[in-house]
Amino acid sequence: MRPVQESSADVVVVGTGAGGATAAKVFTDAGLEVVLLEEGPRINRGAQPRALLDAMAGAFRNMGSQATARVPPIVFLQGCVVGGSTAINSGIIWRMPEDVRRDWETRFGLHDLVSDAVLDQAFDTLDRDLGVAPVARELLGGNGLLMEKAAMAMGLPGEVISRNAPGCKGSARCLQGCPNHARQSMDVSYVPQAESRGARVLPLHRAQRVVLKRGRAQGVEGTVLDRVTRRVCGRFRIHARRAVVVSAGTIHSPLLLAQSGVRHGLLGRRLQSHPGCAVVGRFTHPVGMGTGATQTYEVPQRSRGYKLESLSLPPELLTVRIPGVGAAWRERTQDLSRYAQWCVQARMEAQGRVRGRLGSPRITYTPTPRDVARSTEALGVLCEMMFAAGAEEVYPGVSGVPPIVRSVDEARALKGAPLRAGDFHFLASHLFGTVCACTDPRHGVVNGELRCHETDNLYVMDGSVFPTNMGVNPQHSIMAVSMLAAQRAAERLRSTE
Amino acid sequence: MIRQVPVVLGAVCGREPNEVEARALTDAWSIVAQRSNRLARWGMALALGFAWWSPLLLQGTPRTLRRVSPQRREALLVRMSQHRWPVLREFVLLFKFVAALARFREEQAVQASHFKVGDASGPTGLGDLRRAP
Numbered sequence: 324m325r326p327v328q329e330s331s332a333d334v335v336v337v338g339t340g341a342g343g344a345t346a347a348k349v350f351t352d353a354g355l356e357v358v359l360l361e362e363g364p365r366i367n368r369g370a371q372p373r374a375l376l377d378a379m380a381g382a383f384r385n386m387g388s389q390a391t392a393r394v395p396p397i398v399f400l401q402g403c404v405v406g407g408s409t410a411i412n413s414g415i416i417w418r419m420p421e422d423v424r425r426d427w428e429t430r431f432g433l434h435d436l437v438s439d440a441v442l443d444q445a446f447d448t449l450d451r452d453l454g455v456a457p458v459a460r461e462l463l464g465g466n467g468l469l470m471e472k473a474a475m476a477m478g479l480p481g482e483v484i485s486r487n488a489p490g491c492k493g494s495a496r497c498l499q500g501c502p503n504h505a506r507q508s509m510d511v512s513y514v515p516q517a518e519s520r521g522a523r524v525l526p527l528h529r530a531q532r533v534v535l536k537r538g539r540a541q542g543v544e545g546t547v548l549d550r551v552t553r554r555v556c557g558r559f560r561i562h563a564r565r566a567v568v569v570s571a572g573t574i575h576s577p578l579l580l581a582q583s584g585v586r587h588g589l590l591g592r593r594l595q596s597h598p599g600c601a602v603v604g605r606f607t608h609p610v611g612m613g614t615g616a617t618q619t620y621e622v623p624q625r626s627r628g629y630k631l632e633s634l635s636l637p638p639e640l641l642t643v644r645i646p647g648v649g650a651a652w653r654e655r656t657q658d659l660s661r662y663a664q665w666c667v668q669a670r671m672e673a674q675g676r677v678r679g680r681l682g683s684p685r686i687t688y689t690p691t692p693r694d695v696a697r698s699t700e701a702l703g704v705l706c707e708m709m710f711a712a713g714a715e716e717v718y719p720g721v722s723g724v725p726p727i728v729r730s731v732d733e734a735r736a737l738k739g740a741p742l743r744a745g746d747f748h749f750l751a752s753h754l755f756g757t758v759c760a761c762t763d764p765r766h767g768v769v770n771g772e773l774r775c776h777e778t779d780n781l782y783v784m785d786g787s788v789f790p791t792n793m794g795v796n797p798q799h800s801i802m803a804v805s806m807l808a809a810q811r812a813a814e815r816l817r818s819t820e
Numbered sequence: 821m822i823r824q825v826p827v828v829l830g831a832v833c834g835r836e837p838n839e840v841e842a843r844a845l846t847d848a849w850s851i852v853a854q855r856s857n858r859l860a861r862w863g864m865a866l867a868l869g870f871a872w873w874s875p876l877l878l879q880g881t882p883r884t885l886r887r888v889s890p891q892r893r894e895a896l897l898v899r900m901s902q903h904r905w906p907v908l909r910e911f912v913l914l915f916k917f918v919a920a921l922a923r924f925r926e927e928q929a930v931q932a933s934h935f936k937v938g939d940a941s942g943p944t945g946l947g948d949l950r951r952a953p
């Protein structure tokens with residue numbers, strides 16, 4: 324058996340995504356020595372994969388195939404790479420909405436994390452650090468411009484998306500990792516900033532257990548993975564002098580905690596999400612989906628429970644969304660320049676559960692009839708918008724209705740179509756709730772400082788602590804809440820020196 | 821039996837698959853194997869199995885899929901692509917993805933020399949690929 328790598332640090336952070344990287348940056352700024360563990364590899368500057376499949380293999384968990392256990396299988400997309408899901412996301416930025424802040428204050432006692440004064444200050448810092456700004460007009464791209472045209476024609480409250488990509492060149496391939504390092508994902512922002520202050524980043528190190536003794540986290544044990552085969556090629560043990568922070572994301576944080584002996588009735592439960600689906604429209608003229616930023620225009624409809632966004636896809640994925648087989652499909656995919664694609668993110672009320680072991684989670688999550696009705700309505704609106712923008716035909720991408728919609732009346736009729744959850748191909752990338760935060764230990768696994776109720780120095784900082792979903796893109800809120808919690812934790816850890 | 825898989829791929833694409841497409845099936849297998857939903861993974865494997873054991877699907881005719889007319893193959897796939905059981909639809913999506921992977925891999929290889937990485941007009945976006953031969 325190979326020898327165990329041993330080392331130590333003040334704080335061991337598991338996961339380098341939105342939560343973990345932000346926490347690590349705060350801790351190193353406070354002068355603490357940090358080790359950042361990451362199960363995925365580090366993809367170096369200039370070596371971002373160009374082919375979609377290589378990106379899926381290198382940066383996505385399960386090659387983008389992680390899915391729920393029942394029918395319908397809902398794909399839960401997550402990054403597994405330095406930078407976590409931020410390394411493959413579109414860079415859309417939203418601040419936590421007002422109603423969510425008030426709800427979390429009153430129902431979960433999270434005043435210290437979400438009161439306007441502290442939260443907006445954290446958002447201001449993030450905006451500055453990550454270069455947040457609305458997409459420049461010249462980067463809206465044909466796909467976004469058409470959505471803008473549709474929103475204006477239908478009187479919908481559309482707007483240009485704000486992103487954290489100050490040097491964006493509009494190559495519409497954020498999903499594969501930004502080749503220009505323009506998008507300020509954690510791998511090019513807070514992770515290197517933490518490293519420049521002495522943090523050690525250990526890619527291909529999978530945490531298997533937080534060592535807990537007498538209510539204190541002592542360190543983290545795990546396995547080292549081979550870069551090519553991802554098979555186990557070693558073991559490590561890192562002693563944590565002050566604290567352990569679990570930031571392994573909504574699916575894996577609860578599993579790691581359970582595997583470490585943390586017990587709570589809510590651990591792994593209350594999984595919430597914003598599952599989405601997409602509509603493709605064919606136009607008589609070239610759209611230009613391949614230029615402009617990946618996502619540039621949105622129509623937030625929070626009161627109706629969904630948000631519509633333009634989404635440019637790599638051609639391999641767009642082709643899959645075009646209906647038909649055989650000669651008809653071949654004909655439709657000959658000229659891909661004439662397609663636009665927009666998507667829905669629905670704020671679903673469904674709550675699911677994550678069980679099983681690290682590496683082989685069993686995820687259950689079934690949209691409720693209300694969720695399905697909401698998604699159906701949004702799908703109909705998107706189809707109608709496509710016609711308002713001038714589409715000649717539209718593909719709703721669900722079964723149970725015609726695969727090709729040819730008129731605005733047919734599109735309107737879709738809104739009330741009797742669809743079932745299994746008719747959709749839902750995909751979710753915004754995940755919350757499995758390590759719910761609440762000041763009352765009966766209703767939360769972690770407290771208002773994001774520290775596990777029964778422990779002294781074990782924190783959780785990522786999307787899993789969010790007690791509800793939000794109806795908007797979450798990365799900025801995850802970073803802000805983690806930033807505030809890490810600042811408090813750093814103060815506390817230093818005061819107990 | 822495994823020779824029948826490219827035949828299904830051919831039916832999805834509307835022509836005989838080329839060598840690159842046939843090779844892309846390996847990619848499909850790697851994706852199916854990664855599928856964390858056991859039901860979907862088995863469903864897809866089963867669907868690929870159906871493709872091999874095509875007589876089962878084609879109303880028990882003793883002929884192999886290769887001998888079934890392209891029209892019948894297409895009609896079957898159309899039914900599958902609109903079926904209300906999502907795993908059957910995913911099967912067709914998977915084959916489309918394989919065909920697309922192969923196509924764009926070929927086209928990018930053809931075009932790679934003409935573009936610079938990071939250039940907005942580069943080969944990474946759809947705009948460029950539409951100019952592919």
Ligand SMILES: Cc1cc2nc3c(=O)[nH]c(=O)nc-3n(C[C@H](O)[C@H](O)[C@H](O)COP(=O)(O)OP(=O)(O)OC[C@H]3O[C@@H](n4cnc5c(N)ncnc54)[C@H](O)[C@@H]3O)c2cc1C
Nearest residue numbers: 338340341342362407408412414415530785786796797798
């Ligand atoms: C394709 C995609 C597009 C998205 N687009 C947007 C967007 O435009 N705007 C937005 O706001 N949000 C977007 N999101 C969502 C956003 O990126 C996530 O909500 C956010 O990154 C979650 O942060 P996190 O810290 O909870 O987890 P993650 O960022 O997923 O990080 C968790 C990290 O922990 C690592 N890890 C897990 N287990 C272990 C272990 N045992 N040992 C070591 N490491 C481990 C993982 O590999 C991963 O790197 C998108 C997500 C995806 C997948």
Ligand code: SF4
Nearest residue numbers: 491492494495497501
């Ligand atoms: S659109 Fe292209 S350049 Fe802009 S952030 Fe995304 S990948 Fe980077």
